Amino acid sequence: MSKAARLKSLIEAPEILVxxxxxxxxxxxxxxxxxxxxxxASGLGISATHMGLPDASILSMREMAERSAAxxxxxxxxxMADGDTGYGNAVNVWYTVEAFERAGAAGINLExxxxxxxxxxxxxxxxxxxxxxxxxxxxxxxxRRESDFVINARxxxxxxxxxxxxxSRARTYFSAGxxxxxxxxxxxxxxxxxxxxxxxxPLAINMVEGGKTPLGLTFSDLQAMGVARVSLPVSLLLASIxxxxxxxxxxRLRDGTxxxxxxxxxxxxxxxxxxxxxxxxxEARFLDTxxxxxxxxxxxxxx
Numbered sequence: 001m002s003k004a005a006r007l008k009s010l011i012e013a014p015e016i017l018v019x020x021x022x023x024x025x026x027x028x029x030x031x032x033x034x035x036x037x038x039x040x041a042s043g044l045g046i047s048a049t050h051m052g053l054p055d056a057s058i059l060s061m062r063e064m065a066e067r068s069a070a071x072x073x074x075x076x077x078x079x080m081a082d083g084d085t086g087y088g089n090a091v092n093v094w095y096t097v098e099a100f101e102r103a104g105a106a107g108i109n110l111e112x113x114x115x116x117x118x119x120x121x122x123x124x125x126x127x128x129x130x131x132x133x134x135x136x137x138x139x140x141x142x143x144r145r146e147s148d149f150v151i152n153a154r155x156x157x158x159x160x161x162x163x164x165x166x167x168s169r170a171r172t173y174f175s176a177g178x179x180x181x182x183x184x185x186x187x188x189x190x191x192x193x194x195x196x197x198x199x200x201x202p203l204a205i206n207m208v209e210g211g212k213t214p215l216g217l218t219f220s221d222l223q224a225m226g227v228a229r230v231s232l233p234v235s236l237l238l239a240s241i242x243x244x245x246x247x248x249x250x251x252r253l254r255d256g257t258x259x260x261x262x263x264x265x266x267x268x269x270x271x272x273x274x275x276x277x278x279x280x281x282x283e284a285r286f287l288d289t290x291x292x293x294x295x296x297x298x299x300x301x302x303x
Contacts (some may be wrong), residue, residue: 002149003078007106010037010078011150011180011202013293016223021233023049024067025074029273030236035268040231041068041073041088041105043082044119048237059117061087064147065099072104080231082103086244087116087164090139097143097151107150109182110140112157112169120184121211125156134176141177152204153178159185163194180228187212192225202228210237 001009009016019038022028023045032041041140043175044055046067051059056105059067064082072079081100086093093110100108114126125189133153140151153173160165170181182204192214192272193204205222205228222230247264251257259267271277280303281294296302 002146002148002184003072003104003106004061004119004146004150007038007080007150008148008179011228012279015217015230016227018219019231020235021045021081021237022071022079022230023237024071025029026274027236027240028079029070031275032077038078038080038106038165040072040109040233041071041082041236042079042087043109044085044234045237051130055119056116057087061092061096065096065103067223068105068239069099069103072106078106079104080107080109080150083108083110085113085117085128086110086136086250088142090135093136094139094143097140097149097235098145101149105149107152107179108140109152109154110136111154111182111184112136120154120156120206121208121213123159125160127155127160130172133169134172137173137176138176150179151177152180152182154182154204155186158183158187158191163191167195168197170195170201174199174201182206182229182231186214188214189217189225189283192217192222192227196226204229204231204303206231208234216297 009180011097015226017038018033018036018151019040021037021040022031022043023042041066046061046064047053047055050067052117063190064084068079068081081103082101083096097108112127112130118125137151137153144151155166155169155173155201165297178201179198183195184206186205188196192203192205193239203226205227250263284302292302
């Protein structure tokens with residue numbers, strides 16, 4: 001089964017699909033290691049970690065596709081890419097879908113914000129017309145090579161136009177070819193329940209620590225309500241920032257560093273995570289034994 005088919009089946013399954021957001025290949029590996037079935041590329045995370053810049057349509061389509069390719073190649077679980085607004089009109093969306101599918105993504109988020117977009121939990125969002133977005137979705141559906149490639153139509157209209165408009169948009173987007181509709185910035189349990197009841201297809205939401213996400217809702221709660229997918233776009237990014245700040249404070253306070261399991265991951269474990277054991281194994285298979293003996297002589301022999 002292809003990764004796209006796997007992702008689509010996970011969305012259609014009765015169990016909720018929880019997709020933590022990855023901002024680089026290492027965070028994707030950690031998501032896979034933790035046992036999650038799929039990973040969401042975080043546009044905010046990629047922009048913040050690779051450029052130190054906000055999620056405001058600053059990275060180009062090609063830059064995002066290249067970074068998504070690296071994430072997709074690092075894991076065996078399917079990746080949902082972040083295609084922002086499609087980087088232009090419906091014609092640009094066509095090329096965007098082609099690029100992200102070539103990059104190894106199993107699906108793509110496409111949103112109805114006006115370019116330049118912004119994080120969905122921030123104020124000041126603007127949306128294009130439902131008809132223009134429907135054209136983008138139709139182009140995406142026709143451009144994909146694999147029919148199972150997931151088109152996750154994101155709408156940011158809730159904060160701009162209200163619930164009834166979101167329901168109307170969602171139905172239009174499904175008719176245009178969307179696999180799933182992602183309503184960003186949901187602000188209450190009642191809103192989620194109304195969307196599930198009215199939109200006529202799989203609903204995706206996200207949970208943002210410190211954002212508009214309703215407090216107190218567990219994944220089990222969301223599954224019981226009928227949510228198909230929940231993404232955690234910045235959980236690992238925020239955790240990473242917090243951990244790095246803490247480490248830097250401790251380094252200054254201690255006037256040095258050292259092996260501290262409460263502060264640092266295991267050094268050898270880090271190398272295993274990124275595949276150094278595979279390097280050693282392939283050296284043993286393909287390199288001359290005498291050369292390897294000399295190479296590792298100072299370390300007491302080959303690993």
